[in-house]
Amino acid sequence: MIALPPPKPEVLARREAIVAALRAIVPGEGVISAPVELKPYETDGLTAYRQPPLAVVLPTSTGQVAAVMRYCHANGIRVVPRGAGTSLSGGALPLADAVVIGLMRMNRILEVDYDNRLAVVEAGVTNLGITAAVAERGFFYAPDPSSQLACMIGGNVMMNSGGAHCLKYGVTANNLLGVKFVTVEGEVVEIGGRHLDAAGYDWLGLITGSEGQLGIVTEVTVRILPSPEGARAMLAAFRSIEVAGAAVAAIIGSGIIPVALEFMDRPCIHACEAFAHAGYPLDAEAMLIIEVEGSEAEQDMLLGRIRAICGRFDPISLRVARTAEESAAIWKGRKGAFGAVGRISPDYLCMDGTIPTSELPRVLGRIGEMSRAYGLQVANVFHAGDGNLHPLILFDANDPESTRKAEAFGADILRLCVEVGGCLTGEHGVGVEKRDLMGVQFLPHELAQQRRIKGAFDPDWLLNPSKVFPLEGEGAAPAPAARAA
Amino acid sequence: MIALPPPKPEVLARREAIVAALRAIVPGEGVISAPVELKPYETDGLTAYRQPPLAVVLPTSTGQVAAVMRYCHANGIRVVPRGAGTSLSGGALPLADAVVIGLMRMNRILEVDYDNRLAVVEAGVTNLGITAAVAERGFFYAPDPSSQLACMIGGNVMMNSGGAHCLKYGVTANNLLGVKFVTVEGEVVEIGGRHLDAAGYDWLGLITGSEGQLGIVTEVTVRILPSPEGARAMLAAFRSIEVAGAAVAAIIGSGIIPVALEFMDRPCIHACEAFAHAGYPLDAEAMLIIEVEGSEAEQDMLLGRIRAICGRFDPISLRVARTAEESAAIWKGRKGAFGAVGRISPDYLCMDGTIPTSELPRVLGRIGEMSRAYGLQVANVFHAGDGNLHPLILFDANDPESTRKAEAFGADILRLCVEVGGCLTGEHGVGVEKRDLMGVQFLPHELAQQRRIKGAFDPDWLLNPSKVFPLEGEGAAPAPAARAA
Numbered sequence: 001m002i003a004l005p006p007p008k009p010e011v012l013a014r015r016e017a018i019v020a021a022l023r024a025i026v027p028g029e030g031v032i033s034a035p036v037e038l039k040p041y042e043t044d045g046l047t048a049y050r051q052p053p054l055a056v057v058l059p060t061s062t063g064q065v066a067a068v069m070r071y072c073h074a075n076g077i078r079v080v081p082r083g084a085g086t087s088l089s090g091g092a093l094p095l096a097d098a099v100v101i102g103l104m105r106m107n108r109i110l111e112v113d114y115d116n117r118l119a120v121v122e123a124g125v126t127n128l129g130i131t132a133a134v135a136e137r138g139f140f141y142a143p144d145p146s147s148q149l150a151c152m153i154g155g156n157v158m159m160n161s162g163g164a165h166c167l168k169y170g171v172t173a174n175n176l177l178g179v180k181f182v183t184v185e186g187e188v189v190e191i192g193g194r195h196l197d198a199a200g201y202d203w204l205g206l207i208t209g210s211e212g213q214l215g216i217v218t219e220v221t222v223r224i225l226p227s228p229e230g231a232r233a234m235l236a237a238f239r240s241i242e243v244a245g246a247a248v249a250a251i252i253g254s255g256i257i258p259v260a261l262e263f264m265d266r267p268c269i270h271a272c273e274a275f276a277h278a279g280y281p282l283d284a285e286a287m288l289i290i291e292v293e294g295s296e297a298e299q300d301m302l303l304g305r306i307r308a309i310c311g312r313f314d315p316i317s318l319r320v321a322r323t324a325e326e327s328a329a330i331w332k333g334r335k336g337a338f339g340a341v342g343r344i345s346p347d348y349l350c351m352d353g354t355i356p357t358s359e360l361p362r363v364l365g366r367i368g369e370m371s372r373a374y375g376l377q378v379a380n381v382f383h384a385g386d387g388n389l390h391p392l393i394l395f396d397a398n399d400p401e402s403t404r405k406a407e408a409f410g411a412d413i414l415r416l417c418v419e420v421g422g423c424l425t426g427e428h429g430v431g432v433e434k435r436d437l438m439g440v441q442f443l444p445h446e447l448a449q450q451r452r453i454k455g456a457f458d459p460d461w462l463l464n465p466s467k468v469f470p471l472e473g474e475g476a477a478p479a480p481a482a483r484a485a
Numbered sequence: 486m487i488a489l490p491p492p493k494p495e496v497l498a499r500r501e502a503i504v505a506a507l508r509a510i511v512p513g514e515g516v517i518s519a520p521v522e523l524k525p526y527e528t529d530g531l532t533a534y535r536q537p538p539l540a541v542v543l544p545t546s547t548g549q550v551a552a553v554m555r556y557c558h559a560n561g562i563r564v565v566p567r568g569a570g571t572s573l574s575g576g577a578l579p580l581a582d583a584v585v586i587g588l589m590r591m592n593r594i595l596e597v598d599y600d601n602r603l604a605v606v607e608a609g610v611t612n613l614g615i616t617a618a619v620a621e622r623g624f625f626y627a628p629d630p631s632s633q634l635a636c637m638i639g640g641n642v643m644m645n646s647g648g649a650h651c652l653k654y655g656v657t658a659n660n661l662l663g664v665k666f667v668t669v670e671g672e673v674v675e676i677g678g679r680h681l682d683a684a685g686y687d688w689l690g691l692i693t694g695s696e697g698q699l700g701i702v703t704e705v706t707v708r709i710l711p712s713p714e715g716a717r718a719m720l721a722a723f724r725s726i727e728v729a730g731a732a733v734a735a736i737i738g739s740g741i742i743p744v745a746l747e748f749m750d751r752p753c754i755h756a757c758e759a760f761a762h763a764g765y766p767l768d769a770e771a772m773l774i775i776e777v778e779g780s781e782a783e784q785d786m787l788l789g790r791i792r793a794i795c796g797r798f799d800p801i802s803l804r805v806a807r808t809a810e811e812s813a814a815i816w817k818g819r820k821g822a823f824g825a826v827g828r829i830s831p832d833y834l835c836m837d838g839t840i841p842t843s844e845l846p847r848v849l850g851r852i853g854e855m856s857r858a859y860g861l862q863v864a865n866v867f868h869a870g871d872g873n874l875h876p877l878i879l880f881d882a883n884d885p886e887s888t889r890k891a892e893a894f895g896a897d898i899l900r901l902c903v904e905v906g907g908c909l910t911g912e913h914g915v916g917v918e919k920r921d922l923m924g925v926q927f928l929p930h931e932l933a934q935q936r937r938i939k940g941a942f943d944p945d946w947l948l949n950p951s952k953v954f955p956l957e958g959e960g961a962a963p964a965p966a967a968r969a970a
Binding site: 113116139160170174183187189194199200206210213214225226249253254256295297298301356358421422425430434438441445447449450452454456457468469 | 598599672679688694710734783843909910915928930937940954
């Protein structure tokens with residue numbers, strides 16, 4: 001378990017006054033302070049960590065967010081921004097002395113501009129809500145986290161979220177044009193806009209994925225894309241995870257970019273089949289779901305080429321959907337994978353790391369060895385096309401030894417990702433979960449430079465502290481060594 | 486003309502000692518200090534500005550760059566990084582007391598990894614040199630600035646360069662995986678890598694387009710893409726620039742993403758036709774070159790749809806290439822456009838701004854009005870698909886009044902871009918050219934936050950000073966207002 005910083009006693013002592021001040025800024029139902037009503041806010045998608053906040057405030061406008069920030073900044077109060085609270089890395093975990101700014105009431109679609117293929121929405125609009133608003137005209141918003149029904153675009157921006165279809169369309173950063181952003185001092189800043197380039201530094205890129213540590217996003221301008229003519233999936237089953245990994249590397253290496261390329265190993269196939277009855281091959285050690293899109297002719301051409309590549313890897317079976325219905329049947333098991341794995345184990349840790357796709361066979365082999373060494377089962381289901389792994393480590397949270405082993409196993413997997421040239425995170429962010437592993441990815445002077453960037457926005461370290469950086473490094477890093485004379 | 490900061494007398498006084506110290510770090514031909522040999526370095530693509538540097542150093546390794554930076558940092562010496570010196574905004578303009586670090590000798594392709602579709606190259610490799618290294622295997626590097634034969638990938642990263650084909654493939658930022666980066670203190674940092682996501686902040690995004698002000702990029706990891714099966718262009722000529730602009734907005738609004746969508750107005754058509762004899766329609770007020778790519782069937786389908794859209798705008802002529810040769814003929818005039826305009830006017834200013842594509846008709850109309858009001862001809866040739874304007878203002882640099890008017894006209898165009906929701910830059914960066922217009926785009930507190938980011942990397946403001954920010958704001962911005970205890 002990861003330590004949280006000690007609360008500031010002077011802030012805890014002023015709780016009543018702080019709540020009253022917040023109520024003056026956001027009247028009506030906008031401030032939550034009763035312990036029982038704080039319950040839903042004490043954790044996020046990383047449910048192993050729980051901590052009730054000092055209070056929750058639910059502003060309805062950028063002006064209110066700015067006023068809350070001005071008050072908190074003037075009074076040295078820590079702030080934790082929150083969208084739908086679906087973060088899997090504990091990015092929205094509260095602190096005992098922090099005010100949670102929840103953006104769920106800022107949920108208006110402000111503008112859809114089809115001529116410029118963009119939508120302007122408030123931060124609390126759900127990911128799927130954007131697509132819903134533009135679907136009738138044949139457009140969609142591309143990044144599709146598994147939680148897209150619930151998760152909010154503001155949180156997507158803060159964690160630079162991905163999804164199964166990001167192989168073709170890129171992650172949030174690739175689909176973002178601008179944000180309205182409230183600084184720690186409560187000033188409102190517009191970053192980016194309706195155009196491709198940025199004058200001056202690209203701080204839109206910096207804000208994207210900054211995990212609520214540089215400021216609070218209240219409005220988002222996203223690119224919307226014309227929906228493809230159609231899409232179809234195929235399923236390919238293999239005799240070993242290494243062979244399936246090699247098939248993925250071969251598909252990507254050939255230059256084909258499918259719209260999705262998902263990987264499931266044997267434990268995951270069995271769990272999903274028992275849950276969804278999707279007709280998955282139970283004799284396979286690994287299977288791929290590969291989806292392409294475009295015109296019928298293009299789908300046929302791409303599926304034919306992919307089928308031929310898979311054929312070189314001695315597949316157990318290849319099943320190419322001929323219709324949208326057959327495609328949906330192939331996806332059915334995958335879409336319920338996390339729930340399905342939840343049925344076969346009391347608990348699981350969902351890891352998230354990224355590796356070069358060519359390393360898939362080796363890394364999957366090594367994860368199998370670790371699984372045997374730790375005596376813990378692992379179910380692999382992930383976005384293989386862009387090398388984004390999601391090993392699910394099965395364990396029993398009521399058994400401290402099992403929990404300890406699962407956390408050590410997870411950390412070993414992430415170290416392995418870095419070792420082969422990959423990255424600690426894929427799409428879940430660092431949060432509290434991977435905070436203490438940042439030293440595996442970065443050298444001390446590299447972390448110091450990143451802390452100096454944080455300090456350039458938030459010198460008092462009030463915004464979402466205790467995330468991203470190891471706790472001992474928290475607080476602004478010293479400036480670069482002063483010049484000799 | 487724009488002011489440069491006063492040189493530091495103590496640095497000028499130590500010139501001999503500085504040159505000797507640089508020679509010790511980069512022996513052989515690696516240091517240039519003779520005035521006649523400094524000549525080629527006194528300007529870049531923005532030739533109106535000239536200033537010889539204190540000295541030029543040409544390192545051959547990241548270690549040498551780091552050693553030079555350590556020396557300059559310890560001695561308070563300003564540094565201007567330089568690739569091929571093709572910047573059109575004066576990004577590589579020297580200062581009298583600055584050491585230019587030229588990266589042209591660092592020109593090795595370090596690795597091509599086809600399995601992971603990436604190449605690792607030194608910063609001094611030319612843009613086209615990357616494609617040349619991977620073309621035999623059917624791959625290419627997508628961003629294609631007009632200067633791609635000469636310009637270097639390190640400069641592309643620093644200016645976030647674009648090009649005609651960025652409509653489909655995105656700009657440098659969208660094709661970049663990682664950099665090796667030397668800080669002002671001479672420390673070497675690896676940012677990004679062979680994977681999609683970044684742990685911690687996305688400072689790769691921040692470094693991209695930072696115009697040499699945060700550190701020096703010495704190695705670059707770029708995505709390479711499979712070359713398309715084929716590509717074909719069409720030419721559409723219209724009766725007014727407004728109508729042609731409306732046709733562009735209609736094509737983009739329809740959801741089609743051509744690989745290139747170029748716009749030329751009447752003066753540009755005539756200049757190019759006289760130069761290249763490409764068979765351009767001399768009776769048109771504006772023409773579009775629209776290129777699509779993919780299989781033959783896909784090209785036919787897309788060209789058919791675009792032709793139908795253009796047909797709704799009463800075109801004078803539509804010419805669809807049936808072969809690669811016919812396509813090349815259509816491109817021939819466009820590719821020589823800048824040279825062609827250079828033949829009809831003693832001098833021209835090439836502006837660079839971005840607007841929402843739906844604003845094209847209105848903005849082109851307004852530029853025409855300005856042209857009449859200033860009494861200066863303007864030739865428009867630009868990447869219309871992503872709203873990236875390049876108006877060429879024709880003037881006579883030997884006539885001070887003509888020069889003054891041309892600069893005022895250019896500034897008015899950029900103000901107009903911002904006014905309609907666009908941006909001061911498209912792909913040329915801010916440099917010295919647009920430095921004093923940053924206040925048009927940003928509010929004072931927004932500029933202050935960007936200067937704080939600069940200060941988090943370079944508190945002494947040694948790296949490429951006098952660019953990007955108005956001079957009076959130069960130097961680290963004050964920290965956010967201290968909290969009231």
